Amino acid sequence: MANNISVGAAAPGCKKVDPILVADNVTRQFGGLTAVDVAHLEIPRGQITALIGPNGAGKTTLFNLLTGFDKPNTGTWIYDGKNLAGVPSYKVARLGMVRTFQLTKALSLLTVIDNMRLGAQDQPGENFLRSFLKPLWVKYENQITAKADDLLKRFKLDAKREDYAAALSGGQRKLLEMARALMSDPKLVMLDEPMAGVNPALTQSLLEHIKDLKKNGTTVLFVEHDMHMVRHISDWVVVMAEGKIVAEGPPAVVMKDQAVIDAYLGAHADTDLGTVAIKVVKGK
Amino acid sequence: MDWLAIFNLALGELISPLTAAYILCAIGLAVHFGFTGLMNFGQAAFAAVGAYGMAIGILTFGMPTAVAILFGMACAVIFALVLGIPTLRLRADYLAIVTIAAAEIFRYLMLTSGFAGVTGGSAGLSAFNEEFRALNPFPDGEYGFGPFVFREEELWMRIVGWLTVVLAALFVMFVMRSPWGRVLRGIREDEDAVRSLGKNVFAYKLQALIIGGVIAALGGMIFVLNLSNVQPASWGTNFTFMIWTVLLLGGAATILGPIVGGMLFFLLLTLTQSIIGGLVDVGVINFLSPPQVGQVRFLIIGLALMALVIFRPQGIFGNKKEMQFNG
Amino acid sequence: MNPLTLSKRGILGLNRPVAIWLGALAVVFGMLFSAVPASAADETPAPADGSSLVIKGKVKNEGVGVAGIELKVTGPSFEEIATTDADGLWSLNVPTKAEYKVEIQLDSLPEGVGLRDPETTVRTADLTMVETASVLFPLGVDTRVETPILDQIAIRAFAGLNLGLLLAIAAIGISLIFGTTGLSNFAHGEMVTFGALTTWLFYAVLDLPLIISAVITIAISAAFGWLQDAALWKPLRGRRLGLNQMMIVSIGFGIFLRYVLLIVFDGETKVISGDFQAVEFGPIITTANSIGSMAISVVTLAAVALFLTRTRIGKATRAVSDNASLAASTGIDVEKIIRIVWVVAGALTGLAGMLYGLQFQANWLTGFQILLLLFAATTLGGLGTSLGATVGALIIGFVVELSSLVLPADLKYAASLIILILVLLVRPQGVLGKKQRIG
Structure with a gap:
């Protein structure tokens, strides 16, 4: 089926019109088990891409590999024209490819505003030799604080500004982590299960934030279990199972794909995907 | 029992140069553990490196004292690099084992007769503090009041020791309130999160190790300038464990914690020991002999360390919210 | 749970066992106090005047x-x-x-x-x-006659095997405890000392036959392991104390025990067995004690291996080490397994202390001095695996002894610690440990 994202028909590993990230032959083994085995994958620029698949499909591992948090057995991947294989995670982040974590990593014993400030890049005051001369960094500090306050307002966390991050609810921590990632104006945001454990009221606002990101020209790649969420906001869906890309395409098409149904449901092919996916996967 | 003498002794401990030396090491450990989360159990080695560096600088290379102090600090930087580059990527419990091992290796190297020409072997080094004494600006005589009466060289030693403590504390306060300190505290909470925000976590940890190590090296120098000799036996694991107790008593993630913790630690330790000693002398406690009273000191330290970690990990000073152990 | 019930549980959960523990300590040490001073009199002359x-x-x-x-x-x-x-x-x-x-x-x-x-x-x-x-x-x-280098290697290797086997028995204790509870137990060295000094008390001082002294030592050591878990570690697990906090508690506990042992047994180095019957084969001259000790070590290690692989409790122990919550969900009583592990670790470590003391000498610091070697052994083999701990201990034993061929004897412990650091650089998970999955 034709679409305006891929070159030609959508198929696992298909070429994109304007990819921001291109991965080739990325594999990762744990002991004898192959966790990730991706032959070719391109992520379209300026779109929201969902990465879905059952538990143990290798989604988080692939995230870890692409962002330098884990080392692959083989493979290369090119982000915005730069080969990132072997680049340490902090340099990946500096290049504008910022991620969040499945288990939220809010820095519990820092205040919300300090969490935010930490997200900004290239701070002169983070250099040790300049750190004890406040005039050298106070101006930039004020700039990033203003920016952080802006973001906190957008994410409705401004009332919590001076609280320790530990005092936030699970959903608020997810919001904080996402807002913190935006402090560096990333080009590609990679969200690992942003909706997991978030109550329905907050989920809606999270989804809005993700859509806002796209409006501002940021590329989003996110991992998700729940197919309903995926259907609402993503432009493109990539499906992983047992470490491999088994399907990709626009959400409406992918959900009818036999390979996806097999991967998720096995024999229960006639059930609606959105409602049962999580239960079935967890029972596996 | 002479209570007055006991209290005078204990109050004297409050501002003794040795207390200052331990406090400096604890401030260094606060940078490592309290602010950055590094489980360094080799702090004795940093103090020893500073002490030996200064003594060897003076005795072997004939440096003036001021240069030798800088040399001792430089040695601590090198030791931090040698220790940190291979080990800072390790898990917290491995790091604890490796740092304790590194400290013991350093002590064995100072003890071995192979290097005795430079290190003095088990006898250690002495006669390196003549120039330091000559620098004393105070004329001969006694100074002070009440329990705090000192001869001129004692006064000099105390002023140098405590001035170093104040400077080190101010320095740590300044850097910890900067964005640099914010990154360290972030690493203490979750280093992967900080990495994902584009910070070179390894470089920050190494910087923290160096800075805390140099402060501990200054502590080691105060320690040996006061004792007039440096011996390998001083820098065993007990030294490190005492510093941990001091730090946890005051509160690991605070500036004042190590200072108040150190003073309180030695005050309480001297009091308990004197009281037990007195009770032994008058025969109330008859199952301890006088030399065993000194051993009770460490028994108390062991119990204090356990109790602090179990019941009050944030220390007497710390905010409960501000200090937690990861893992 | 509200803070009030938490603190209540803290007080009840800890103080009562601590009281039991202190009481038991008092009984044990009271017994030792009355026994010790009677002994050491014949060995040494009174000191001359002057300094004490x-x-x-x-x-x-x-x-x-x-x-x-x-x-x-x-x-x-x-x-x-x-x-x-x-x-x-x-x-x-x-x-x-x-x-x-x-x-x-x-x-x-x-x-x-x-x-x-x-x-x-x-x-x-x-x-x-x-x-x-x-x-x-x-x-x-006199063995000072020039020994050919191959003979020297044989002699040192034999000594290394001997030391390695001893370390292995104690290291398995550390490894089992780490595997099932995640605790790096810094008080483990004191369990070695405890075994050695208990043997000294019953065998050298009270003059009981060796076999009876050995049985008593192992039984008391096992009880000591039980007591530690019951009075200290189980309540702390109940309080959900973090692993790093637990590690520092074990350091404090180790210091406490060390000085209790010093006060009870004084600082003198004890010779536990005066019987050194020489045994000679090839270039190697050793004692009957050492041969016996090595034989006991090998049998013990084999027994532990059989226990872990063949018995139900052993298999359950490995399951808990592998994944405690998974083991619990399959019906294994994790707390019971941990208790058994502490008893077994206590017995093994007491045995190691006894064998060490019988061959060499022992004082209040003996266990602490080999603690870092034990950690080196377990870390080398991959924390938490018993086979790893055994292999690691043998490597450390050989390194310590063979290093004295090239290094001065007073650096032989330093050599093994350097090996530990080097191995961690290359394989942070140990020689036999598996790489853990991240994320």
Whole structure:
């Protein structure tokens, strides 16, 4: 089926019109088990891409590999024209490819505003030799604080500004982590299960934030279990199972794909995907 | 029992140069553990490196004292690099084992007769503090009041020791309130999160190790300038464990914690020991002999360390919210 | 749960066991107190006048004191030579609390007589904490004749195997505890000391037969392991104390135990077995004690391996090590397994202490001195695997002993610690450990 994202028909590993990230032959083994085995994958620029698949499909591992948090057995991947294989995670982040974590990593014993400030890049005051001369960094500090306050307002966390991050609810921590990632104006945001454990009221606002990101020209790649969420906001869906890309395409098409149904449901092919996916996967 | 003498002794401990030396090491450990989360159990080695560096600088290379102090600090930087580059990527419990091992290796190297020409072997080094004494600006005589009466060289030693403590504390306060300190505290909470925000976590940890190590090296120098000799036996694991107790008593993630913790630690330790000693002398406690009273000191330290970690990990000073152990 | 119930549980959950624990300690040590002073009288002369700090010792050959042996004692601005009297006894007053080195002057030895441990001509006497220290140099057949290098290697390798087997028994204890609870137990060395000194008390002081002393030692050590878990570690697990906090608690507990042992048993180095029957094969000269110890070690290690792989409890232990919550969900009582692990670890470590003490000497610091070797062994083999701990211990044993072929003897422990650091650089998960999945 034709679409305006891929070159030609959508198929696992298909070429994109304007990819921001291109991965080739990325594999990762744990002991004898192959966790990730991706032959070719391109992520379209300026779109929201969902990465879905059952538990143990290798989604988080692939995230870890692409962002330098884990080392692959083989493979290369090119982000915005730069080969990132072997680049340490902090340099990946500096290049504008910022991620969040499945288990939220809010820095519990820092205040919300300090969490935010930490997200900004290239701070002169983070250099040790300049750190004890406040005039050298106070101006930039004020700039990033203003920016952080802006973001906190957008994410409705401004009332919590001076609280320790530990005092936030699970959903608020997810919001904080996402807002913190935006402090560096990333080009590609990679969200690992942003909706997991978030109550329905907050989920809606999270989804809005993700859509806002796209409006501002940021590329989003996110991992998700729940197919309903995926259907609402993503432009493109990539499906992983047992470490491999088994399907990709626009959400409406992918959900009818036999390979996806097999991967998720096995024999229960006639059930609606959105409602049962999580239960079935967890029972596996 | 002479209570007055006991209290005078204990109050004297409050501002003794040795207390200052331990406090400096604890401030260094606060940078490592309290602010950055590094489980360094080799702090004795940093103090020893500073002490030996200064003594060897003076005795072997004939440096003036001021240069030798800088040399001792430089040695601590090198030791931090040698220790940190291979080990800072390790898990917290491995790091604890490796740092304790590194400290013991350093002590064995100072003890071995192979290097005795430079290190003095088990006898250690002495006669390196003549120039330091000559620098004393105070004329001969006694100074002070009440329990705090000192001869001129004692006064000099105390002023140098405590001035170093104040400077080190101010320095740590300044850097910890900067964005640099914010990154360290972030690493203490979750280093992967900080990495994902584009910070070179390894470089920050190494910087923290160096800075805390140099402060501990200054502590080691105060320690040996006061004792007039440096011996390998001083820098065993007990030294490190005492510093941990001091730090946890005051509160690991605070500036004042190590200072108040150190003073309180030695005050309480001297009091308990004197009281037990007195009770032994008058025969109330008859199952301890006088030399065993000194051993009770460490028994108390062991119990204090356990109790602090179990019941009050944030220390007497710390905010409960501000200090937690990861893992 | 609200803070009130938390703190309540803290008080009830900890203080009662602590009280039991202290009570039990008091009983055990009360018994020891009454037993100890009766012993040590015959060995040493009273110190001369002057400083109360004394280093002393006895030089014996085949159980008989040797006169006229010279010992050079050096310390901070101190150097003096002591000479043994007709009974082989010597003592020397020293001025300051410090570490001293005692070097036996080899040219003062009679013809044909040498040190039983020819590498060790210098021993240390640590007077920082105690007022008297004893230093012993057992003599034997002179082996100072030039030994060919291959023979030297064989001798050192044999000694390394011996040490490695000893370390393995104690290291498995650390490894089992780490595997099932995640605790790096820094108080483990004191369990070794406890085993050695208990054996000394029953065998050398109370003069019970060796086999009975051994059984008592192992039983008390196992009970000691049980008590530690029941009174300290289980309540702390109940409070959900973090692993790093637990590790620091174990450090504090280790210091506490060490000084309790010092106060109870004093600082003297104990010779537990005076019976050193020489056994010779090829270039290797050893004692019946060592051969027996090695045989017991091998049998014990085999028994532990069978226990872990063949019995239900052993399999359950491995399941808990692998994944505690998964094991719990399959119906394994995790707390019961952990308790069993502590008892087994206590027994094994007490046995290791006994074997160590029977072959070498033991004092209050013995266990702490080998603690880092034990950690080196377990880390080398991959924390938490028993086979790994055994292999790691053997490697450490060989490194310690073979290093003295190229390094001065006083650096042999440093060598094994350097190996530990080097291995961690290359394989942070240990030699046999598996890489863990991240994320």
